[in-house]
Each structure stands twice: as structure tokens, then as C-alpha cells.
Amino acid sequence: xxxxxxxxxxxxxxxxxxxxxxxxxxxxxxxxxxxxxxxxxxxxxxxxxxxxxxxxxxxxxxxxxxxxxxxxxxxxxxxxxxxxxxxxxxxxxxxxxxxxxxxxxxxxxxxxxxxxxxxxxxxxxxxxxxxxxxxxxxxxxxxxxxxxxxxxxxxxxxxxxxxxxxxxxxxxxxxxxxxxxxxxxxxxxxxxxxxxxxxxxxxxxxxxxxxxxxxxxxxxxxxxxxxxxxxxxxxxxxxxxxxxxxxxxxxxxxxxxxxxxxxxxxxxxxxxxxxxxxxxxxxxxxxxxxxxxxxxxxxxxxxxxxxxxxxxxxxxxxxxxxxxxxxxxxxxxxxxxxxxxxxxxxxxxxxxxxxxxxxxxxxxxxxxxxxxxxxxxxxxxxxxxxxxxxxxxxxxxxxxxxxxxxxxxxxxxxxxxxxxxxxxxxxxxxxxxxxxxxxxxxxxxxxxxxxxxxxxxxxxxxxxxxxxxxxxxxxxxxxx
Numbered sequence: 001x002x003x004x005x006x007x008x009x010x011x012x013x014x015x016x017x018x019x020x021x022x023x024x025x026x027x028x029x030x031x032x033x034x035x036x037x038x039x040x041x042x043x044x045x046x047x048x049x050x051x052x053x054x055x056x057x058x059x060x061x062x063x064x065x066x067x068x069x070x071x072x073x074x075x076x077x078x079x080x081x082x083x084x085x086x087x088x089x090x091x092x093x094x095x096x097x098x099x100x101x102x103x104x105x106x107x108x109x110x111x112x113x114x115x116x117x118x119x120x121x122x123x124x125x126x127x128x129x130x131x132x133x134x135x136x137x138x139x140x141x142x143x144x145x146x147x148x149x150x151x152x153x154x155x156x157x158x159x160x161x162x163x164x165x166x167x168x169x170x171x172x173x174x175x176x177x178x179x180x181x182x183x184x185x186x187x188x189x190x191x192x193x194x195x196x197x198x199x200x201x202x203x204x205x206x207x208x209x210x211x212x213x214x215x216x217x218x219x220x221x222x223x224x225x226x227x228x229x230x231x232x233x234x235x236x237x238x239x240x241x242x243x244x245x246x247x248x249x250x251x252x253x254x255x256x257x258x259x260x261x262x263x264x265x266x267x268x269x270x271x272x273x274x275x276x277x278x279x280x281x282x283x284x285x286x287x288x289x290x291x292x293x294x295x296x297x298x299x300x301x302x303x304x305x306x307x308x309x310x311x312x313x314x315x316x317x318x319x320x321x322x323x324x325x326x327x328x329x330x331x332x333x334x335x336x337x338x339x340x341x342x343x344x345x346x347x348x349x350x351x352x353x354x355x356x357x358x359x360x361x362x363x364x365x366x367x368x369x370x371x372x373x374x375x376x377x378x379x380x381x382x383x384x385x386x387x388x389x390x391x392x393x394x395x396x397x398x399x400x401x402x403x404x405x406x407x408x409x410x411x412x413x414x415x416x417x418x419x420x421x422x423x424x425x426x427x428x429x430x431x432x433x434x435x436x437x438x439x440x441x442x443x444x445x446x447x448x449x450x451x452x453x454x455x456x457x458x459x460x461x462x463x464x465x466x467x468x469x470x471x472x473x474x475x476x477x478x479x480x
Contacts, residue, residue: 005059008034013097013435014062018055021093027052029206033180034059040178042198046186047206048330053182054090057150062095064148064178065123072103072118072141074148075173076126077166079156080300081106081277082284087152088126092439096404097452099439100124105131105141108277115140120442121419129157129165136172147177154183154190155323163189170197185323215333217340218364220353225346229260231369232316235342236266236294237382238370241312242390243287245295247328249317257316258296267386268294290390299324308334315343318352322359404438405456407463408478409447411471417442421469422449429462431455448478 003026005018026034029051036043037060047053057076065073076091078084088104095102105114105127111134118125118140125132125141135141149170151157157166170179170193179198183190194201223231236244248254251272258270269292271283280300287295288307299319310332319325325343332339343364345353357363370378411417419440426449427434436459438450451459456477463475 003031008038010034010059010063011098014059014094017094017096018059020096023055027056029053029204030056030059032204032206033057036202036204037178037180038063040064042178042201043180043204044186044191044194044198044201045180045182045204045206046184047182047204048184048326051206053152054087055094057152057180057182058087058091058094061091061124061148061150062098062100065095065100067099067123069123069145070121071145072122072125072143073145074124074150075132075143075146075169076124076150076152077129077132077157077169078126078152079128079160079162080153081108081128082280082300083153084126084128085281088124091124091126095123096438097435099437101439101441102126105135106277107131111138116443121440129162129169132169133165136169143173146173149173149177149179151179151181151183151193154181154193155185155187158187158189159323163193167193167197184326215338216329217338218329218343218362219340219367220343220345220364221367221369222345222347223369228316228344228346229257231344232314233264234370234375235314238374238378239312239340239342240378240382240385241293241340242385243290243293243307243310244312244314245297245310245328245331246314246316247297247299247319249298249320251298253317254296254298261294261296265383265386266294267292267390268296270296271300272298273300293385293390299328307331309337310334311339313339313341315341318343318345318349319356320352322356325356326360403452403454405451405460406478407449407451407456407460408476409449409463409468410445410474411468412443412445412447414444415469415471417447417469417471422447425466425468426451426459426463429459429466432459432462 005026006015029045029047033043033045033056037057045053061074076087078087084104084106088102091102092100100123101121102124103117103122105125107128107130118135136143151166157163181194221231248257251274254270254272258268261268269283271280286292313329313332315328319328329341332341419442422440423434423437426432426437432455436451436453436455438452441448460475460477
């Protein structure tokens, strides 16, 4: 008998959001983690990327936090900025109808902006260890009410040198808390952390690499360095992927390759650590929506970024770490879809290939380069695909947000307004209940209130003649 989310005793608001997000039944990691987390048992999870782990901790977090509490009740630490932003969005979507507010904090973004957000009600804070520690030291992040800690991608935090910072943050948290640790591999230092700061953690191990690999067809081509670009073009013409990530080892290689493919008429863009943060987010969002077909990236994009429908991953540069191969190729073959992982190996990289094969437990089949005939035959369809406008994908959250309108009010903290004042006023309007009110954000001089279930225009109309806490406020539909 397949388990359903409702079998865990999860509240109606969260079940409704899960349904809107298209989560039909729990994945293996969700099935094992959710009941333990709801019992507040410490958990150490070894699980490959793409197994649905964000919802495995996001659902219990949204279930366990109290809406009325203004201080953060959950802290999620992630190794990268992209992951911090994605996890905070996922948690907000899961907690949408319970009005759960998650705030992402990370470097390379103005500190003041994050400080202002943390001053508001934030049930969950998601961040990179360095920036989280900054906020703690400057007293802009209050940990006194944190009852849940999640370490996401713990092995990556170790390899990026964050482990001492993570340990320092853990020492500052309330002793009585639920701790969940997620890691694709469990190095000794990560295990040590579990046993030192967790109380009898339950060890959960999910699907071996081999199981996941059944959804991914792996191939390798050997090629001299000077012929790599020509071979890449031939392979992409013959394969003609709908959506593909091509990984390079350095940002210079990314820049060079993106220019070469752009000149050759490819629908292409790039992402690497040398770019401004906002630009990186914008490129990722465009790629998620399917606005271009080829993303050239360094490993910064390989960690935990969840994009549906990536049909191909190509290692233009052979990764030098075994884990990196798994994380890169794990971008495809997600959510039960088949995918293909292609690696180009120069004659000097044999030893790296051998190490990867030993690590993943199977020999990757060696392929012959495409023939001239195959390339000529595939070119017309390839050119057509490069010219046609891709069909834009609707993100899960967009489906969920279709019935949501965000309203702007010209009053905030300075007028002594609180979230409860808006809830009280709006839920008394004709045909509106508190279930129709989403996330409320109160700033110094303005406030934003999400209205759910397609009732935004009704609330907008009625609020034109209604006061909040005796104050007449201007109300408009907020700019996107």
C-alpha cells in the first residue's frame, strides 16, 4: 500500500500546498524522514541529490513552526547561495497556506537588506554559514527560539571549509532542538559532528548510486584537447537535447566555450562564481523556465539546483573529484525521467576516469565519435530547434501562485501595524476567511499581504473603504 502525505497527520494547509505543487506521493527519503522529524528525533540522512530531500525537511519544518512566534524557529544551513535561495522558496511554497515566512541570507548581497528582513517575522532562516555567523555576531539573528536545525549538503560544507563555522553555530543554538543532517556522502568529520551535537541520531540511508543510475545513461568519448570543441558540436547536433548543462572546470573555460557556442548559433547562457549574484539568479531562473537550451557552468551550479526536464549533462571538462561527477550527472534523470550523461576525456585524464568508475561501481561505455553522415543528417533538426522559441516551462510554484494576488498597503511598523491587525481586518470582510490570507510582510512604511484562492480583487475592492486598526490605508495590487 503506497503511503500518502495525509497518512503522516500533516495539517490541511500543508497538504493543500503539496497538492498544488504536484507532490503526489512521498519519495523514499520523505517516507523515512517525515515521521521521524514530526516525532522530533535527530536524523542523519545519507541521500543522493535529486531524491526529494528539501521537502523531507521542509514539510516537518512547516508543520512544526508556530505562526504566532515572531523569532526564527528553524535554521537551515546550506553550502551555496543558490541553494539557500532555492530552499527558502521551497519552504515558503510548502508553507504557503500556513503563512510560513522563510528568509534567505547569504554573502554578496547587502547586509542591511537582510537585516531589515530579519527584523520582520521570519519563521525559518536559510543561509550560508559565513553570512549566518555574521548576523549572529551583529545581533541581527536571534537564535533563542530555534527548535529545528538542518544541515543540508553537509559533505559539501566540509569540502568548502565551512565545518568549523558550522560547529560554532551549532554550539550557540538552544540545546533542546531537532537536528537533521543531509549528506550525499558521510565523511568522518561529518559523522563526528552528528555524534557530538545530535542525540542518538537515527541513520537513514537512501538509494545507492547504482539505483539512481538506472535512470541515467552514461557515455564517455576520448578526444585530444584541441578537438574537444568540434566533437562537442557534433555530439550536440546528433543528440539535439531539449535542455542541457555543459560543465567546465574553470570560469575561463566557461567564458571561452559560451562565446564559441554563441557564435555557432546555439541557444546558450552561462553561470559561474565570478558573476554578480543577481545575474546568476537571473540566468538560473531563465534556464528553469526554458528560455535557452544550453547552460554552460562550473560546479557552482551542480549542487542541489533542482530543475525539471534536463535531458543531457555533458562534462566538457572531466571533473577531478569523484563526488563532483555524481553531483553533475545528478542534474539529469530526476523525478523518474530518463537522462543522459556524456563525458569528454582527453588521453591524459584516464586516471580520473578510472577513479570515477571505481567510485560509482561500473564501467562507463566508451562511444565512437559521431560519423559525418550522422552529423549531416541531424543538422536540420538541430538548426530548427536552435531557431524555434522554446516552450516555456511553468514552475511548480507558479502553478501554486496562479490564484494569489499580493496587495500593497501604505502603512507599516511606523503606524504600529502588525500582521495580526491585517488578519483580523481582512478575515472580517464579506466572503473572506483567514484561510484566504497568505504571507504578510510588514516594513517600516509599507506592508504586503498575499490574498489566496482568487479572492484578491474582492479584498482589494472592500479594503478601499475599510480601515486597519482605525487607519485608512491606500491599497493597490503590488508590482511583481
